[in-house]
Amino acid sequence: MVKMTGEGLSRRKVLAGAGVLATGAFLGRLSGGIADATMDVEYFGPVTAEVGKIRMEKWPWPYVKLDPAETAERAYHTWYRLYCGGAVIGSIFGQLAEKVGEPYKSFPCDAFIYMEGGITEWGTICGSNNGANLVTNLIIGPRTTDTEDGALMGTEIMQWYSDALMPVYVPKKPMITTAIPRTISHSPLCHISVGRWMKASKKPMNSPERKHRCASVSASVAYHLVELLNQWKDGKYVTKGTVGVQVYNISAQPDCEDCHGSNVPIPPAPLKKTT
Amino acid sequence: MVKMTGEGLSRRKVLAGAGVLATGAFLGRLSGGIADATMDVEYFGPVTAEVGKIRMEKWPWPYVKLDPAETAERAYHTWYRLYCGGAVIGSIFGQLAEKVGEPYKSFPCDAFIYMEGGITEWGTICGSNNGANLVTNLIIGPRTTDTEDGALMGTEIMQWYSDALMPVYVPKKPMITTAIPRTISHSPLCHISVGRWMKASKKPMNSPERKHRCASVSASVAYHLVELLNQWKDGKYVTKGTVGVQVYNISAQPDCEDCHGSNVPIPPAPLKKTT
Numbered sequence: 427m428v429k430m431t432g433e434g435l436s437r438r439k440v441l442a443g444a445g446v447l448a449t450g451a452f453l454g455r456l457s458g459g460i461a462d463a464t465m466d467v468e469y470f471g472p473v474t475a476e477v478g479k480i481r482m483e484k485w486p487w488p489y490v491k492l493d494p495a496e497t498a499e500r501a502y503h504t505w506y507r508l509y510c511g512g513a514v515i516g517s518i519f520g521q522l523a524e525k526v527g528e529p530y531k532s533f534p535c536d537a538f539i540y541m542e543g544g545i546t547e548w549g550t551i552c553g554s555n556n557g558a559n560l561v562t563n564l565i566i567g568p569r570t571t572d573t574e575d576g577a578l579m580g581t582e583i584m585q586w587y588s589d590a591l592m593p594v595y596v597p598k599k600p601m602i603t604t605a606i607p608r609t610i611s612h613s614p615l616c617h618i619s620v621g622r623w624m625k626a627s628k629k630p631m632n633s634p635e636r637k638h639r640c641a642s643v644s645a646s647v648a649y650h651l652v653e654l655l656n657q658w659k660d661g662k663y664v665t666k667g668t669v670g671v672q673v674y675n676i677s678a679q680p681d682c683e684d685c686h687g688s689n690v691p692i693p694p695a696p697l698k699k700t701t
Numbered sequence: 702m703v704k705m706t707g708e709g710l711s712r713r714k715v716l717a718g719a720g721v722l723a724t725g726a727f728l729g730r731l732s733g734g735i736a737d738a739t740m741d742v743e744y745f746g747p748v749t750a751e752v753g754k755i756r757m758e759k760w761p762w763p764y765v766k767l768d769p770a771e772t773a774e775r776a777y778h779t780w781y782r783l784y785c786g787g788a789v790i791g792s793i794f795g796q797l798a799e800k801v802g803e804p805y806k807s808f809p810c811d812a813f814i815y816m817e818g819g820i821t822e823w824g825t826i827c828g829s830n831n832g833a834n835l836v837t838n839l840i841i842g843p844r845t846t847d848t849e850d851g852a853l854m855g856t857e858i859m860q861w862y863s864d865a866l867m868p869v870y871v872p873k874k875p876m877i878t879t880a881i882p883r884t885i886s887h888s889p890l891c892h893i894s895v896g897r898w899m900k901a902s903k904k905p906m907n908s909p910e911r912k913h914r915c916a917s918v919s920a921s922v923a924y925h926l927v928e929l930l931n932q933w934k935d936g937k938y939v940t941k942g943t944v945g946v947q948v949y950n951i952s953a954q955p956d957c958e959d960c961h962g963s964n965v966p967i968p969p970a971p972l973k974k975t976t
């Protein structure tokens with residue numbers, strides 16, 4: 427039922443062999459679905475009726491290959507209006523609105539300004555990552571369809587973001603030309619990503635350098651995201667994405683010691699599969 | 702230019718008096734906009750052309766008052782198909798699709814399954830909070846319009862979530878009837894919220910109790926979100942929302958010591974306003 431690309435499938439098989447497959451709600455589809463026999467089925471149809479004039483609940487959305495550098499440049503400059511989430515979403519959907527039309531033309535990109543600063547400055551998930559996951563789930567499709575590539579490409583982006591010396595992308599028309607340091611966040615979170623950069627640069631949050639840095643980070647994510655989407659369009663996408671519950675028995679990012687130090691709590695052991 | 706409700710405005714004035722107003726990129730609109738004179742204007746129009754058949758980029762979206770308990774019940778059961786973000790979004794937009802029609806009918810609620818487990822199980826922002834912020838920014842409108850109520854209602858929900866003894870809402874038709882503990886997360890993050898509950902309950906991630914708990918948390922958020930939206934519809938919404946950069950000089954949640962202990966780093970001092 428679920429199409430899996432080669433490497434992802436292999437990893438799943440290894441994990442299943444290690445006895446952790448049953449821990450992941452994520453793998454509900456693979457292991458027979460999350461629905462219990464006792465489930466109240468009244469609410470379980472699609473949330474919205476498929477009678478709208480614009481069929482946004484039909485996947486995959488039409489996609490044509492984009493130029494990563496052009497996308498990154500758009501993302502960089504869009505950041506100064508919509509910040510990180512809106513930059514990633516708007517740079518890609520804006521081009522597809524021009525080249526493809528609907529459903530991109532009708533999609534409310536501006537609303538995703540809310541993702542900025544880790545959701546309205548709360549420092550949680552970097553909007554570049556939040557936006558990238560939305561893009562992969564809208565273009566490729568969510569896990570309610572017959573593919574997990576959208577979900578796994580989103581997690582791949584978060585791991586890549588966490589490991590990269592950021593910003594990777596150098597804009598062609600930068601807002602400032604001052605040299606800035608690059609840092610590794612080891613996390614997809616805004617507070618940690620921007621905090622480590624501020625520590626290295628000694629530049630405050632409202633400095634032109636910090637804005638240029640975050641705009642360049644969004645551009646870097648948009649660039650790499652389009653590289654992956656182009657691979658997917660060519661039928662060549664092999665995911666490097668993994669999900670936390672399979673490995674950690676709790677929803678988690680992979681850097682436990684970064685917050686917990688050497689005293690990492692052990693979650694309650696997963697229930698064994700009975701079916 | 703920006704409509705502010707009484708309490709929010711007062712808070713802003715206090716903060717401005719304390720000299721921290723200039724630190725907030727969030728307050729760019731209030732302090733004259735983020736646009737620099739050197740800005741490349743080529744990319745700064747709305748991302749998508751306003752020619753779609755469904756006008757999603759027009760705010761506020763039509764809203765009719767909903768029943769909080771009915772919304773919560775829908776959210777609880779939708780969780781078992783779309784998890785936390787999809788539950789909050791789908792419970793509200795599903796009803797509005799029935800009562801109002803577009804643009805809710807066309808909105809792709811299923812894609813927001815990606816918010817589950819703190820974004821595909823990475824444990825970052827709880828999807829209930831991610832989804833609630835999306836809902837407020839889509840119904841009331843983003844900060845690119847002439848109101849900040851959408852943004853501030855989103856932050857209010859995150860603070861309420863962090864402080865609440867969760868889950869608050871008790872479903873009328875629960876999937877299980879076992880008593881479960883309630884816990885305070887002190888954070889809007891999935892990993893911390895569910896981790897503290899798992900520690901208190903000693904129940905694993907894949908247990909029926911944990912699923913029931915997270916579905917009930919989503920229902921609690923949906924309930925309170927509709928209470929606030931109904932106040933807004935009546936013209937009586939006075940925000941309790943605040944944003945991090947104003948207070949902390951970095952995007953942050955308000956519980957610094959929870960991760961940093963007594964050794965909380967001090968971010969570089971903000972640049973003074975020159976205009």
